[in-house]
Amino acid sequence: MRGLAEPQCPVDTAMGVLSGRWKGSILWRLHENGAMRPGELRREISGVSEAVLLRQLAELVDDGLVVRTDHGTWPLHVSYEISEYGATAGPLVEQLCAWGRAHQARIG
Amino acid sequence: MRGLAEPQCPVDTAMGVLSGRWKGSILWRLHENGAMRPGELRREISGVSEAVLLRQLAELVDDGLVVRTDHGTWPLHVSYEISEYGATAGPLVEQLCAWGRAHQARIG
Numbered sequence: 001m002r003g004l005a006e007p008q009c010p011v012d013t014a015m016g017v018l019s020g021r022w023k024g025s026i027l028w029r030l031h032e033n034g035a036m037r038p039g040e041l042r043r044e045i046s047g048v049s050e051a052v053l054l055r056q057l058a059e060l061v062d063d064g065l066v067v068r069t070d071h072g073t074w075p076l077h078v079s080y081e082i083s084e085y086g087a088t089a090g091p092l093v094e095q096l097c098a099w100g101r102a103h104q105a106r107i108g
Numbered sequence: 109m110r111g112l113a114e115p116q117c118p119v120d121t122a123m124g125v126l127s128g129r130w131k132g133s134i135l136w137r138l139h140e141n142g143a144m145r146p147g148e149l150r151r152e153i154s155g156v157s158e159a160v161l162l163r164q165l166a167e168l169v170d171d172g173l174v175v176r177t178d179h180g181t182w183p184l185h186v187s188y189e190i191s192e193y194g195a196t197a198g199p200l201v202e203q204l205c206a207w208g209r210a211h212q213a214r215i216g
Contacts, residue, residue: 008212009132009133009136009153009205009208010204010205010206010207010208010209010211010212011132011133011135011136011201011204011205011208012129012130012132012133012208013208013209013211013212014132014204014205014207014208014211015123015126015127015131015132015204015208017208017211018123019123019127021120022120023123024117024119024120024122024123025117025119025120027119028117028119045117064214085214088207088210089207091203092200092203092204092207093119095199095200095203096118096119096122096123096200097117097118097119097122098118099118099122099196099197099200100117100118100119100120100121100122100123100125101118101121102196103118103121103122103125104116104118104121106172106193
């Protein structure tokens with residue numbers, strides 16, 4: 001049996017970054033649509049509250065996957081977009097989307 | 109903005125199936141090593157309790173990703189392996205692993 005002793009299983013690391021009720025959806029929307037405002041994200045992702053959305057966006061910013069831009073206007077105009085590093089997760093988000101779609105079709 | 113109204117975001121569906129503290133690790137080990145007994149999985153995945161391992165294996169069986177085989181012997185000999193359907197998640201698990209490894213290197 002191949003010993004796979006590692007500090008933490010890389011799959012768990014990836015899942016840890018991407019887990020969070022809405023993070024997959026957030027990354028997918030930003031990956032598909034580019035920069036978006038919180039209000040736009042909320043309209044696309046049914047069921048998420050503003051507080052949870054902003055917290056998960058902040059976690060994605062902390063992890064370096066998303067960039068927050070304050071456009072310095074009043075009223076406040078803030079947008080979020082995939083960072084250069086976040087783009088490395090693009091193919092993974094696409095594959096999660098494709099597999100998820102096939103799983104939805106399978107379970108009907 | 110491209111409306112992406114779907115019953116549930118497929119990325120969330122995929123994350124829902126794969127989420128669970130150890131499921132990524134379990135799928136990766138079974139994907140890498142073939143059929144394994146619970147004891148073997150526990151030795152490979154440090155920190156998981158037997159109860160949690162068996163519960164997450166049962167959920168993966170319910171979702172159709174893993175097959176449980178009772179070899180009909182005494183003492184009890186049970187093994188788990190990736191199902192034919194579970195194999196469709198193989199490339200996804202590999203990509204999660206690769207991205208997770210790169211993320212581990214990035215955060216040091």
